[in-house]
Amino acid sequence: MMDDILATAVRDADQTEAVAVARGAADDCGPLLRQTGDGAPLLVVADENTWAAAGPQTSRAASSAGLQLAESMVFPASPTLYASLDNAAAIRDAITAADAAMGREVLPVAVGAGTLNDLVKMAAHELGRRYVVVGTAASMDGYTGAGAPISNDGVKITMNCTAPKAVVFDLDVTAQAPAWMVASGYGDLAAKIPGGADWILADAVGIEPIDEHVWKLVQSGVREALAHPRELAAGQPEAFSGLVDGLVLSGLAMQVYGGTRPASGAEHYFSHIWELDHLGADQDPPLSHGAKVAVGTLAMLAFYERFMARDVAALDVDAAVAAWRPWEEVEADIRRTFTGALAEHAVKETRAKYVDGDGLRQRLELLKQSWPATQARLEEQLVPAADFQQQLSLAGAPSRPQDIGLDVAGLKATFPKAMYYRSRYTVLDVAREAGWYDQLVDEVFANDSLWS
Template sequence: MSDALDAALARATDTRDVVVGRGVLTEAGRRIADVLGQGPYVVVADENTWAVAGEALTASLRAAGCALAEPLVFPGRPALYASYDNCLTVGERLGDATAIALGAGTLNDLSKLASHEHGRPYAVVGTAASMDGYTGFGAPMEADGVKITRPCPAPAVAVLDLDVVAAAPGFLTASGYGDLAAKIPGGADWILADVTEVEPIDTAVWGMVQGGVAMALARPSDLAAGDPDAFAGLVEGLALSGLAMQAYAGTRPASGAEHYFSHLWELDHLGADLDPPLSHGFKVGIGSLAMCAFHEVLVERDFAAIDLEAAAAARTPWDRIEADIRDTFTGALADNAVKETRAKYVTGDDLVARLRPLVDDWPSVRERLRTQLVTSAELAGMLAAAGAPSRPEDIGLTAADVRATFPRAMYYRSRYTALDVAWELGLFQELVDDTFTRLWV
């Protein structure tokens, strides 16, 4: 285990062991038993992940003296979805056993939330470098037409065999690459929240994620070729991202506005009818491109020249904003967006006070943002080399579709991002227009 993983585990609240390396699947039973005891265990898989590693994991658990209940193996087709009814299915199977998720995002999230609701820990054995949620706190789950991240503890043990994940279908690796690339614009959003004192940066947690992102994203072509040695940085980067979420007890270290594009497209069932369905990481990758482009035009503006008192006086009243939200969304999603947007809405002197540090120190803030960001063109090249979507059309969208998602993403969550900065300064629509006029024509 690397020094970075050791340091992150020292801050983690739930995970006590992370195993990353070639051939470590054979150690899974012993490492899980050392932390969680002899069981009984229920392996939660689908037909695809069971075929890849089910027998090897079972053999490793038996060799460690663990008791095994009947595994829960979901069908391999259609692809499993992170919906609460599937979570209930996992919970019903557990009985007095402990879950071991064998798979990636959805299987991990279902096992995570079901285990939490039954008051016990769980373990995960990853089969693809497809997302950063392996060691993450919380589980994105859809219920009643709204997808939210439900609070629940991360796994006690995570085992990630580089030979197994390197042999996974290339689209899964590309998905993980897209998810990790989101840390670039997500980090820029956190810088803005830090400067405005809405959500100060935890420097130790920041380092867990941002310290390894550049290395983890540095070999996209080798990842696309399935070179196991190239996966060490990507897999560790994904694991560190999840551990950072644990340490922070929230998802801010790993996501910003780019994830809201993905969540909204998921709620619209974008690509759900494909085989395989369009992945979270693919949608996040396009959301990251959109936000890198938005940041690109934002940092070119001279915020130091802005009259904050005039901006505050021009702030749209809340009743008009709520009406616009209810025109933008329907049903439970509208109610949720109203609640989330109201939580971050300020006016008058409070708005001036929030934005004053940003305006007064804009040259240094701009430099911090430029250091954090890559251009949308650079990011598109990186995504393409990894085999991930690099333009809206790659996931069945047009530039106009992405453009229409910007106001929905701003309203969707209370988390403070570049979208909110532009909105509060009265520049939101202007910057969106500039993004699509100059960069995404």
């Protein structure tokens, strides 16, 4: 079934044209490379670790398919390769040098995980060139996405690029990836649970209708893919099929949808806020995206539990509207919550989803009317936070705030920031609009069995 869904996603995605996920896929990718590049010679870009993981298989496959290979660009394994503008420029230069050496335009092939993919994605994009990625770790869902997060002078920006033309994942290779990368992919895929619930709520109040086709692409395999944390941690190749499919589908769904809503909700804002605080940035390797998302996901599942315990159908809309704060007060609170440029950002983002009293009444009435159906849909979507925490720990992923260097107070303090961080409507907004926000956050931390 997942094969059909993947084929549908590739058909409907506007940038990625071919995806191969299988055991031995790197050994077998010659014909795909030939077709994708229309016979162009290849430039493989890797680092010493990722080259060792899949470089020889990819090169042999290309040669067997009759393709020429420019001299590979292999970064040293140490120091850790960063997704920086400088490294992207070096790859761009290597591509043009390879063009000259081969006498025609080469097809860049990133052999690696997130960082290498982002760097080659950006270098190729700047040259107006397509590229292929042979993924070496199931570490996040950005392989098939169009954005490339790049840092410049210590500031992280997401460059809008073009997604890879083809994606290859060899399950035998991904099963051998370092445990922290597998844990990261597990966390990033798990985000689809609360992220999907946020979309259900945004749909219920008429803010962002669910695209059922895209929903199916991104959500169908998530539960099954997350159901084998032990096997993933043990590096069993078969268990990786669901995880890799899920991550690839998530990126493709963003292409089909033309935005990131299908793949992320409030749990990602926790991660982004910690990223901006440089949480774990000086570790080697730096704290991964998925590690932060895992803890954000746990926090959101805990929040959802408290939210679902409320009687939405009995919500007193008049009281909520009467207690609704005017924009000036909200803005003042945002400026107390954030400092500097982030405060300006949060003011702008929150303003975009702020409504006056009449607008609030309308939203809350819609929520109440639709609640029987919405509640059923949310119950089907969500999983208990404690069960999920257990799964995270079996997968070797962070399962408590201290696993990513945060204390419980730090996690709690991220809740108001996450609510203000983006204009995207999530359960945090529903709770704020219903007048329940502070109480629900207190309830999340009242029972400390999840956090200690």
